[in-house]
Amino acid sequence: MPSPSRRSKWSLAVTGVLLASGALTPVAAQAQPADRWVVSGPSLTATVALDQTTGTLSLGATRNGRAVLAPAPVGLRTTGADLSRGLRFVSRADRTVSEQYAMTTGKRRNRTVSGTEARLAFATAAGARVDLVVRVAPDGVAYRYVVPGPVTVTGEASAFTVPTGASAWLLPYNAWYEANRVQTTAGGAAAGDYGNPSLFQSGEDFVLLSESDVDGRYPGSKLRHTAGSGTYQVVLADEQVTATGELRTPWRTAVIGDLATVTASTLVDDLAPPSKISDTSWVKPGKVAWSWLSENSSPGNFERQKAYVDFAARNGWPYVLVDEGWSASWVPELVRYARAKGVDILLWLHWSNLDTAAERDTTLPRIRDWGVKGVKLDFMESDSRERYQWYDAVLAKTAELHLMVNFHGSTIPHGLARTWPHVMSMEAVRGAENQPPAANNPVQAFTRNVVGSMDYTPVSLDVGPKEASVAHEVALPVVYESGWTHFADKPEAYEARPQALRFLDQVPTVWDETRLVGGHPSSGATIARRAGTRWFLGAIASGDARTLSAPLSFLGSGDWLVEVVRDTTSSARGDVVRDSSVRRSTDVLSVAVPRNGGFAAVICPAQTGRTTCDEPVKQVPTTSLAITPAQELDAARGTSFEVTGSFTATGSSALTDVVLTTTAPAGWTVTGLPVRRGMLAPGETMTGRWTVRVGDSSPSGYTDVPVYAEFNGERVHVEKAVRVFVPPDVPSGTPYVSDLQFIGEENGWGPVERDRSNNENTGGDGNPLRVGGVAYAKGLGVHATSEVSVYTGRRCSRFTAGIGLDDETTETGSVVFQVVGDGRVLFDSGAVRAKGAARAISVDTTGVRMLALRVTDAGDGKNFDHADWTEARVTCA
Known part of the structure; x- marks a missing residue:
């Protein structure tokens, strides 16, 4: 709980205490006008005002006395009442927010939340009620609505107003948020819809608009702008949203402060509900x-x-x-x-x-x-x-x-x-897969990445437009935060640049601390992030060659080993070089960078004899595992078979805490205990033997029985599997393939459709099978590349079908139909490149145990490759 001296900085009027998660601290009451309510923090203040004539509400915010959000409308509209006008004040309840929580990802593992919150209740003359909850935190202001249910919301009056001349970095809205940001002014932006988060700058103050705590109770939103205005209206993705009980809307959120405060803000996370997972030990970024x-x-x-x-x-x-x-x-x-x-x-x-x-x-x-x-x-x-x-x-x-x-x-x-x-x-985000221009990179650190982990897929070296320098790309995993960092290029691209790869091998994906060192959304970003005792520095720039300077004031006292990774002057796409020096927190790091360049650094406490900040790259000891039976095994329900495993430490390292065992599939049983060794020396082998019984009601088809060894504190897992086939009943008569059990099923787009065309990606969305204008009641609708296998048990002598491209596509695909028996191609149609009548085929399948129907893309890609096996059936004894 905050100390009394800390709490004294948060001034609130109070008529009660609102119960909520986190520590609650009543705040002394103060007299305030009946049409104006102030929620204050050390530097930020939110003011809610009620127009006594219209009964409309507005909310504005100041930072150190400067207006950053001008008064803008707040309120809701519902099917039962207009809760944006004709309102009267009912009551106010305040609380101090004090929480701590931990994250598995993000710019800072351990978070502390502090703020003040006021719940202002209003009602219409008819008694319809809306509560406005306003929170002021050190890094921003947020508000939400609480409405008794049942209720159907038809829209919000919510809006934010910034100075019309404020610089703006806006994202033209689409529901996947992958456009390039537009640099403009708040008033000069084109009329239209923009996506969250949106960034504005007025003098020394920055405002980042977004939302928090959005889930299936409510739709997301976008910001609608009228040309010439500084107001951005919140517009919901759905025309209506109904709640059967009390409705708590998402938080309308404004991160406010200098650029360093905005960049390091955790406000969006702070406003979200606590973790629904008590044990996160399995979560591994x-x-x-x-x-x-x-x-x-x-x-x-x-x-x-x-x-x-x-x-x-x-x-x-x-x-x-x-x-x-x-x-x-x-x-x-x-x-x-x-x-x-x-x-x-x-x-x-x-x-x-x-x-x-x-x-x-x-x-x-x-x-x-x-x-x-x-x-x-x-x-x-x-x-x-x-x-x-x-x-x-x-x-x-x-x-x-x-x-x-x-x-x-x-x-x-x-x-x-x-x-x-x-x-x-x-x-x-418009990430690497959409080949964004290098000029689009800096702004992401101050906008999209502020609100959460961002899957940009960085470090494109040989792939992509190659506008940014190699060091710029290498710096991105530090500048951009993501719990999983998916590297964009192939192994050969990284191995051709061993110094770049050396840095990537060291950089973490989760951080204990994040600091903005320098930069601006329009030109560059330099960010320092700490993991344990090491700091990582990433600097990127857009535009002409220049020298980037990074004050090292984020470091603690003493000497620090600084290893800078930078571009060379000899090759635009070659490897980076690494320079080492010992620095102190009073120093400024200056690095010359080429056009669209950058640099990265790893920094650690300087110690006698220490020549690098690198930590050893963890390698797993080599081992081998042999199992029997090694070949696929047929086993009927209720039968048993023996499984053995021999595990050997083949490398030069001893293994500790070794367990060798097997696991029974659901409904099956295993007789025999795991084999354990406290240590397995190099060259030693341990062996286990178990009896496995197939369940009496086991489903037919393939099942893997894993045999595996785990060892060392990190539980390295070495596994092989006995492949067991539980045969289904052998077909009899002339059944349609679409009525048989699929033993294997692969399809290039969505699932294989039974008695319908493939159509789109969702199962069951197919149309009637139609080839050459003729509709078929039975058959398979597939998309290249596809393979369906059925068990014929060497009892079916013939397969018959019609083959052709389905009429449903707007353009014609190209495919090859194949009938495969026990891995051997029995029929090949050659390339089918035109729509038309189905071609009848009849294939001898005598002696075939497993029959597969395969469709390939004819070697030219799978677009429009909707293929049908019409009236497909087998003739069996």
Whole structure:
């Protein structure tokens, strides 16, 4: 709780105490006019005024006596009452806010919240009530509404007014927040809608407008501007929002202060609800190797993803993100390969893959069971309440399953990472994948990144427009904060620049402290961040070559070893160089940078004999694991089989706390105990043996029985799996393939559709199958690249179908149809490049155990490759 001397700086009138989370401190009552209420802090003051003639409310704010927000309307409109006019004052209750909380990500791990809050109650002549809650914090002002329910809101009168001549950095609105920011003035900005957060500067005062505590109770908002005006009106994404109980709206938020205060602000997080997760030990931020931007097709290539895993392991990066194009047929094996090297796998998903409870309850547990540690969810592209309810549902389910999350194609952070600490990052920025100009980079540090982790995907060296220098790119993981930092380029680009890679191997992704050292939204940003005893400095500039200066006053007393990473004058895209010197906090670091240049630095306490601030890159000891049976095994329900595992420390390091065991799938049983060793010396082997029984009601299809070893304090996980096939009933007669169980299913866009066309990405959204103008009641609708497999048990002698491109696409795709029996191609259509009548095929499948129907993209990409297997059926004994 604040000391009395601290509390005396926060002056409030009080008629009661409002109960809420955090420490509560009553504040002495003061007389104030009946139509004007003041909420004050040490430097900021918010004033709410009631126009006695119209009954309208306004709110303004000052900083050190200077007006930064002119009085602007506040209030709500509902279907039952207009709560923006005709109001009268009812009561006021005040409290002092004092909280502490910890974050898993962000610019500062440990947070302290202080502020003053007033709840002003107003009512109409008919008795309809609205409470206005106003909070003043050291770094800004915020307000929200509380309305008794049930209620349907049709809009807000909420607005912010800044001086018309104020400089402005605005984001033309779209629901995925990926436009370039526009530098203009508050009054000179074009009429239209702008996205949060929006930054304004008037003299020495900066104001960043945004919102906080937005979830499925309410839609998001944007800022609507009329040309020539300094007022920015809050406009909701939905025309109406209904609450059955009391409604607490999101906070309308203004971060206010000098540029350093705005940059370091945690106000958006401070206003958000506390964490809903009590145990966050499984939440692990970190660096991520990512292939999609530099090699768009590589997420579909198992061997290439293994190369990214190897690169991450060599450099101590804990994650590899496998983006769009991965296959369920090999991801489990990639996960096992990666975990043995101390690397975990993250997977990309389109949001619509999880848009129903049933999909969330099947897809997410399945990838969790593979050993995947997190997901990148993409293309939400909406601020509607319905989409925010989807966020709520996904966050609850991923938290339950201990899956971390990155939201891409998303809204902006609204304090989400405080409430749900497994949110590692969000996009909502024109990041590297959209090839932004270098001039767009500095402003992001003072706008978008202020409100939360930003998935910009930095450090583009060989990919992208190459406008920024290499040192500028290398500095971005310090200038930009993100709990997961997805590096944009491929291993070869980084390994060709070993000094750049050396710095990237050292830079953290979570910080204990953040300081603005210098810069301005229009020209550059220099930011210092501390992790433990080391400081990291990142400086970027836009425009002509010049010298960047960084005062080292953020350092403590004593001598500090400063290692500067900078561009050379000999090569625009070559490696950086590293310079070392011993400095003190009174020094100023000056570095000459080229056009759109920058520099980075790592700084640590100088000690006798210390020559670098680098810490050792963590390497996982090499091991080997052999299992039996090593080949795929058929096992009927109720039968048993034996599994063995032999684990060897093949490297030069001894392993400690080693456990070798297996795990039974749900409904199966394992007989035999884990094998344990306190230490396994180099060259030693330990062996375990277990009996596994298939469950009596086990579903048919493939199941992995993992055998794994874990060791050392960080529980390195080395795993292989016995592949078990539980056969379904063998088909009889002439069944349609769409009526059989799919043993395997891959599809290039959304799921395979039974008896419908592929259409879009959501399951069940297909149209009637139609090829060459003829509709078919039965068949499969797929999208290249696709493969569906069914079990025929060597009892089906023929497969028949019609093949062709579905009529539903506006343009014609190109595909190849293949029928595959036990891995052998039995039929190949050649390239089908035109729409038209379905082509009848009949394929001999005598002796085939597993039949697969495959569609490829004919080698020219998968756009418009909607393919149909019409009337597809098998003839069986």
